[in-house]
Amino acid sequence: MTAPIAEKSATISNQVPAERTELIALMREVYQEELRAAGKKVLSLEEIKQEFLNLPGEEYRAYELAIAGFARDWADFIIKKEREEYPEPPVRQLLPKPGQQLRYGTDEEKIAFAAFSVAINYERLQKNPQEEGELLETYRDIFGKKLQVNASTEKYEHIYFFHLDVLYRMDMAVGSNDAFLMDLLIDAKTNSINLTKNHGGSHAFAETVALVFENASIAFREQLEAAPEHWLEDAKTSAIKAIAQSDGYAKYYCTYGRILALCGDLEEAIKKVNQAISLEKNTRTDYSIRIGQYSSYYQQFRAQQKLRIQEETLASQMHEMSQAMEAQEKESMAKNMEFLGLFSGIVSFTIGSLSITGAIAEQSIKHAAGLIVVLMGALMCVFAAFGIILHGFHIVKRDRKTQKFERSFMCRHLIVFALGVLVVAGGILFCLS
Numbered sequence: 001m002t003a004p005i006a007e008k009s010a011t012i013s014n015q016v017p018a019e020r021t022e023l024i025a026l027m028r029e030v031y032q033e034e035l036r037a038a039g040k041k042v043l044s045l046e047e048i049k050q051e052f053l054n055l056p057g058e059e060y061r062a063y064e065l066a067i068a069g070f071a072r073d074w075a076d077f078i079i080k081k082e083r084e085e086y087p088e089p090p091v092r093q094l095l096p097k098p099g100q101q102l103r104y105g106t107d108e109e110k111i112a113f114a115a116f117s118v119a120i121n122y123e124r125l126q127k128n129p130q131e132e133g134e135l136l137e138t139y140r141d142i143f144g145k146k147l148q149v150n151a152s153t154e155k156y157e158h159i160y161f162f163h164l165d166v167l168y169r170m171d172m173a174v175g176s177n178d179a180f181l182m183d184l185l186i187d188a189k190t191n192s193i194n195l196t197k198n199h200g201g202s203h204a205f206a207e208t209v210a211l212v213f214e215n216a217s218i219a220f221r222e223q224l225e226a227a228p229e230h231w232l233e234d235a236k237t238s239a240i241k242a243i244a245q246s247d248g249y250a251k252y253y254c255t256y257g258r259i260l261a262l263c264g265d266l267e268e269a270i271k272k273v274n275q276a277i278s279l280e281k282n283t284r285t286d287y288s289i290r291i292g293q294y295s296s297y298y299q300q301f302r303a304q305q306k307l308r309i310q311e312e313t314l315a316s317q318m319h320e321m322s323q324a325m326e327a328q329e330k331e332s333m334a335k336n337m338e339f340l341g342l343f344s345g346i347v348s349f350t351i352g353s354l355s356i357t358g359a360i361a362e363q364s365i366k367h368a369a370g371l372i373v374v375l376m377g378a379l380m381c382v383f384a385a386f387g388i389i390l391h392g393f394h395i396v397k398r399d400r401k402t403q404k405f406e407r408s409f410m411c412r413h414l415i416v417f418a419l420g421v422l423v424v425a426g427g428i429l430f431c432l433s
Contacts, residue, residue: 045093052094052114053107058160061198061245067114067160071121072285091115098138104145104157113143113158120164125286129171136168159194166191166204173211178220181212185224185231192238199245202238203252209235210258235259250279254294257301266305273298373430377423384417 051070056062074091094115096102102109116139123132136144143161156162169184176184188208195201209231213221224231239256246252257272276294280287 048091049094049111052111055110055114058113058117058158059195059197061200063160064163064198064200067117068121070118071125074118074122091118095119096139096142100142102142113161116143117160117164120168124167124171129168132168132171136165156194159191162187163191163195163198163201163204166208170204170208170211173208174215176215178217181216181220184208185212189234199242199252202245203242203249203255206235206239206242206259207255210255210262213262214258232259232263236263248279250276250281250294251290252276253279254297258297261297261301261304266301266308269301270298270305273301369430371427371431373427374424375427377420377425377427380420380423381417382420384413384420 048070055066070091092115094111096112096116102112116135120132120135123129123135143158144165145157147155147157166184166188169180169187173181173184185208188205192201192205213224213232216224236256236259239252239259243249243252243256253272254276257269257276260266260272261269273294277291277298280290280294284290
């Protein structure tokens with residue numbers, strides 16, 4: 001009967017076999033039992049070859065998921081045990097020799113390319129960009145060939161190789177020059193067109209646009225925004241497409257949130273990042289890393305939102321101050337004009353009264369007094385009309401309690417005008433009586 005896994009693990013830690021090969025064999029046996037306990041099938045080299053031959057076309061999402069699954073199993077194989085205690089994992093044995101020529105479409109070539117794809121995915125999982133880049137360059141002449149579709153169109157033999165190349169360059173985007181970023185944008189767009197049956201291609205394009213815009217210089221970003229290509233809108237469409245085709249894949253929501261933030265919709269961006277946090281599966285080995293990334297974007301968008309609110313508040317306060325100063329200036333000018341008009345009216349009234357009094361006093365003091373009254377009423381009417389011309393029928397004033405500007409109807413001028421009319425009428429009646 002096979003010993004329990006825990007007992008065999010203890011055996012490894014307490015027992016030091018005379019031969020290194022015995023220790024390696026014992027560790028491999030424990031690892032295989034761990035895989036079986038987790039419901040994973042332990043494959044021999046021949047079984048791995050058969051699995052690779054049974055993979056769907058590389059343009060399908062199922063192909064990428066299968067390759068990623070192999071890479072994760074390989075990662076578990078390395079991470080759970082000390083690397084130096086193991087010979088090279090079986091998948092490495094399936095890689096072709098550098099410079100080896102393989103005929104496209106044969107079983108041998110298909111197996112070799114699948115093994116290469118697993119190796120690249122493994123290095124991506126382990127965050128080893130140097131090894132990832134070396135693999136791409138080593139096997140570019142074998143798997144990165146282009147086919148001439150027609151006189152003006154070329155296509156990669158392996159569109160998944162092109163996808164892996166784009167993903168690698170995305171990792172290199174931070175700190176790159178504008179030319180590198182522009183080439184990456186164009187290739188990511190082409191990659192999304194190639195992988196119409198893999199929503200990973202749509203997401204890769206959306207994430208590339210987010211990376212480029214987040215890391216572009218101010219001048220380059222302005223150039224991209226002014227270009228005939230609508231990069232942000234196209235990226236938003238691709239992110240929505242990827243989300244619609246996936247089964248609640250958390251990272252897609254985070255990428256969509258980044259695109260929304262670049263478009264200025266911070267409120268929706270925060271909601272999408274929150275969705276990513278809630279959807280992320282805690283069973284993933286990189287769960288804490290991804291949650292950390294999502295939380296970082298959440299804090300960044302929240303900070304931008306607070307800054308925007310502060311800027312809008314400051315702009316509103318400056319606008320109110322400008323309105324207040326303008327209103328005070330107008331009010332001060334209007335009062336000066338009123339005082340000037342009143343002073344002119346008083347001077348005119350005084351001179352007119354003296355002239356009328358001197359001319360008419362000899363004939364009739366009563367008529368002189370009546371005309372002075374008429375002149376006084378006319379002065380009141382003119383003063384009221386002058387105020388209406390300056391202010392109109394409404395005036396804007398700041399309320400001392402609320403500190404807000406309020407628009408109120410001006411009754412004062414109409415009352416003065418009405419009184420002036422009554423005084424004129426009374427003066428005329430007095431003269432005629």
